[in-house]
Amino acid sequence: MPKDLTQIISDLVLDWENPKRIVFGRGQTKNLGSILNSYMQVKSAVIVTDENIEKAGILEKVTSSLNGTGIKTDIFKIPVHEPDMDTANNVANYAHSKGFDAVIGVGGGSAMDMGKLMAMMKTNPGKPLDYCALPPDALSEKVKNRPVPEILIPTTAGTGSEQSNALVFIENGYKTWITSNKLYATLALVDPENTFTTPPNATRSSGMDAMSHLLEGLVSSLHNPVSDGTIIEGVKLVYDYLPRSYNNGNDVEARTALSLASTMGGWVLSLPWINGPATIGHCLSEGFGPKLNIPHGLACGLMLPHVIDFNRNFIGERMKKVLIALEPNEDYFYFTTQEAIDVLIKKIVELLKAVEINPAVKYNTKESKDIFFSMIDYVLNERQYLYNLPAYNPRRLTKDNLTNLFEDIWEGKFTTNEF
Ligand SMILES: [Fe+2]
Known part of the structure; x- marks a missing residue:
């Protein structure tokens, strides 16, 4: 079982560098x-x-x-x-x-x-x-x-x-x-x-990349309070400002906020205990992105609701914190972690749709489902170890859960069918 926060703090060893x-x-x-x-x-x-x-x-x-x-x-x-x-x-x-x-x-x-x-x-x-x-x-x-x-x-x-x-x-x-x-x-x-001159497509793709660096850093089994604080504030910046930045490239406040969120996401990326971020999100998206001709950030964005859904039984408390940061609704305090995750996934899917991204991979590529599915064994037997997923991704991969995940990614389906 993944460690809880008390164990994480007790066992914490930090040693990291940044840009000079x-x-x-x-x-x-x-x-x-x-x-x-x-x-x-x-x-x-x-x-x-x-x-x-x-x-x-x-x-x-x-x-x-x-x-x-x-x-x-x-x-x-x-x-x-x-x-x-x-x-x-x-x-x-x-x-x-x-x-x-x-x-x-x-x-x-x-x-x-x-x-x-x-x-x-x-x-x-x-x-x-x-x-x-x-x-x-x-x-x-x-x-x-x-x-x-x-x-x-x-x-x-x-x-x-x-x-x-x-x-x-x-x-x-x-x-x-x-x-x-x-x-x-x-x-x-x-x-x-x-x-300010970044075109809308690149704006939404890179904005979702920043969101993935942040949220995957929080999903990581090795998250801890040093990274969590930056992540939660950064996620809120992307959530609030990416649609504005996408719709109006000259929105100074939105562009500045998104640059700040990107900087925060980059800082999180550089933290060695996050290492990447090395969860299933970047592991899969950096595999299927080039195969399906989907830009990096867009592929990461398509993966992001699945990263949370796939790991939902291991990350509930910290995802609930994110949800409350995004929308300080008093009711959320009384939600179970599974209910909070359902709403958070819904919000991320809504964010994708707000920047005109269809959450199903099949609508974002001209390549076939067979090409996409041909990666399953490679991910299971090789790629997950290249990303050291057993150390960083809370849920272990099996042939069955990975096959189901690939189906869900292709179709844009999630465990909750509320939306
Ligand atoms: Fe990335």
């Missing part, structure tokens, strides 16, 4: 040059970004903030899709062949992750695959040398990559990753104004 410096606030991008000059002696930097960031005018904001600082810059653009092994190898080749002493990653999770990779491969030999979390030593530290300084500037609100110690790319149709505390940013600069 985090700057949050509207308009902070214009201070990048002065921060770099006063904070780290950068002479030349490569900016890792993509075409869309340039078109949105954000790259120009970054380069003009460096005018007059004496910092020489080069631009490395990655393709506008989730990075694959070709992109990762191109980054590594660039890092090994060019001279620079810092990296500035500007963009969504893909550009920031490839920025981390650029910084890491500058000081480490070989290929990105040499450092990936792959069996049989998926959890071992493989990054030997500290990367050159990394500055990460998100342009979406959700991935939290600027806060995390991991980078992700697609290998053989599935997501793989490199994780090391050496990957933490030297400076994470979160300027909500850089998200």
Whole structure:
């Protein structure tokens, strides 16, 4: 049985790192040059970004903030899709062949992750695959040398990559990753104004990614009060502000709140006892997302009500706290944990619908149910161990419960049929 909170606190051992410096606030991008000059002696930097960031005018904001600082810059653009092994190898080749002493990653999770990779491969030999979390030593530290300084500037609100110690790319149709505390940013600069041009689809996808980082962190068997407080406040921010941000990209309050929630979710991601978050949500969505051509955040959002439903017998008290935070309705105090979970699942499904996401996976892909179901044995026999689910996901996986879960995910069905 999972531990209760008293046992969790009694057995608590905490040991974690964060980005060295985090700057949050509207308009902070214009201070990048002065921060770099006063904070780290950068002479030349490569900016890792993509075409869309340039078109949105954000790259120009970054380069003009460096005018007059004496910092020489080069631009490395990655393709506008989730990075694959070709992109990762191109980054590594660039890092090994060019001279620079810092990296500035500007963009969504893909550009920031490839920025981390650029910084890491500058000081480490070989290929990105040499450092990936792959069996049989998926959890071992493989990054030997500290990367050159990394500055990460998100342009979406959700991935939290600027806060995390991991980078992700697609290998053989599935997501793989490199994780090391050496990957933490030297400076994470979160300027909500850089998200104002994020289109609605990316806004809802990255917003649901943030929601998943937060809520999966609370579902995790290794949740504890340090993370729980941040998670509950962050969940409330996404719940209240994602629909507003989706419907009106110029809603300054909503965009800023969502950037803050993303930062909080990223912080939760970086906490080693959450480790990922390594519950069934990201484990499955990072598997079926690439297979079904569903973007990462959208796949995570589709999984989220199922994460709670699947684990419902083990997480009731903390989910009730979330429900009361979302809606301080006195009646909820008297609900059983199962009743509270029913209402919470309903609220998350309503959130998906509020940003025009159909909660059934089958309506979000052109791929077949057979392709989706072909993953069941792989998840049961291999993938769950890659994510160390027995340590992090409260409910154990069996062939039967996983098959039922796949059916529910495909159809958008939940244990409660009230909605
Ligand atoms: Fe994520």
